Amino acid sequence: MSMAGKGAGDWRPTASLEMLRRRAALLTRTRNFFAARGVLEVDTPIVVNAPVSDVHIHSAQVTLEAGGPYFLHTSPEYAMKRLLAAGTGDIYQICHVVRALERGRLHNAEFTLIEWYRLGFSLDALMSEVQALVRELLDRPRAYPAAERVSYREAFVRVLALDPFTAPVALLTEHALRAGFDGATTDRDELLELLMGTVVGPQLGKDGLTFVHAYPAGQAALARLDPADPRAAQRFELYCNGIELANGFHELASAREQRERFEHDIAERRRSGLPVAALDERLLAALEAGLPDCCGVALGFDRTLMLAAGAERIDAVLPFPTERA
Numbered sequence: 632m633s634m635a636g637k638g639a640g641d642w643r644p645t646a647s648l649e650m651l652r653r654r655a656a657l658l659t660r661t662r663n664f665f666a667a668r669g670v671l672e673v674d675t676p677i678v679v680n681a682p683v684s685d686v687h688i689h690s691a692q693v694t695l696e697a698g699g700p701y702f703l704h705t706s707p708e709y710a711m712k713r714l715l716a717a718g719t720g721d722i723y724q725i726c727h728v729v730r731a732l733e734r735g736r737l738h739n740a741e742f743t744l745i746e747w748y749r750l751g752f753s754l755d756a757l758m759s760e761v762q763a764l765v766r767e768l769l770d771r772p773r774a775y776p777a778a779e780r781v782s783y784r785e786a787f788v789r790v791l792a793l794d795p796f797t798a799p800v801a802l803l804t805e806h807a808l809r810a811g812f813d814g815a816t817t818d819r820d821e822l823l824e825l826l827m828g829t830v831v832g833p834q835l836g837k838d839g840l841t842f843v844h845a846y847p848a849g850q851a852a853l854a855r856l857d858p859a860d861p862r863a864a865q866r867f868e869l870y871c872n873g874i875e876l877a878n879g880f881h882e883l884a885s886a887r888e889q890r891e892r893f894e895h896d897i898a899e900r901r902r903s904g905l906p907v908a909a910l911d912e913r914l915l916a917a918l919e920a921g922l923p924d925c926c927g928v929a930l931g932f933d934r935t936l937m938l939a940a941g942a943e944r945i946d947a948v949l950p951f952p953t954e955r956a
Contacts, residue, residue, distance in 0.1 A: 682702040736945065812825055
């Protein structure tokens with residue numbers, strides 16, 4: 632029975648009591664999963680000094696009594712990498728993150744991430760571990776058989792019959808227009824991200840779990856480039872029923888290259904008229920001190936719970952979405 636109400640009843644949670652219990656059970660299952668593997672749980676601040684520079688992620692700024700500016704973290708990645716550089720070994724975190732300008736069936740501004748880092752893991756090994764956790768949380772192994780792994784190129788060829796690495800920008804624009812976009816951008820990576828998010832991605836994972844790997848270098852974010860093919864990044868995403876659940880990297884350890892990427896992001900933000908903030912010098916100092924060779928991944932807990940429970944909207948698995956917070 633739903634505990635949601637209307638009007639004066641909007642003090643009530645949008646998730647049912649049964650869903651809240653299921654949420655708690657899956658959080659316990661997650662902690663048991665990592666405890667069995669000897670991965671240390673950590674807890675880093677939600678209020679941070681430096682936001683992410685990614686053009687497509689929008690940080691919420693907060694005002695405190697002194698200092699600043701401060702921001703609500705969009706991921707615990709920077710802080711967790713500082714811990715890794717300090718010698719923690721394998722770590723994970725279950726935390727709330729906040730991303731501005733995100734709301735919809737699958738989006739709430741505040742949501743829960745499970746993020747973890749494994750030293751000495753290959754990207755393949757991390758994908759296998761992600762698969763094991765997701766199947767554990769979905770609790771329906773027969774409905775979600777062994778995952779398939781396809782390259783970014785293979786996914787585009789399968790859905791759009793085009794090679795994302797060689798297709799002319801004009802062809803990408805044509806497909807973007809068909810998908811309902813206004814044609815305002817001619818940037819190759821922006822067009823590819825639009826098409827992945829709205830056309831290709833929703834067709835993936837229809838019969839189970841689909842890992843997409845070898846993303847274009849322009850979408851590397853904080854991942855290393857593939858030494859065998861510098862056009863591709865050592866990055867993957869996981870899709871199930873057309874929903875993106877996870878995003879993983881073979882983590883970039885070079886402070887110099889990371890600074891260059893941050894500065895490129897800042898230039899792009901300025902060109903786009905987006906807010907610009909100082910770089911996270913503490914993260915860069917940690918990389919300079921030495922980040923151990925590792926792979927890391929962030930898994931959307933709320934979306935995974937949606938799939939486990941058969942929910943259609945993220946509100947159904949949240950106690951209080953932003954409008955009721």
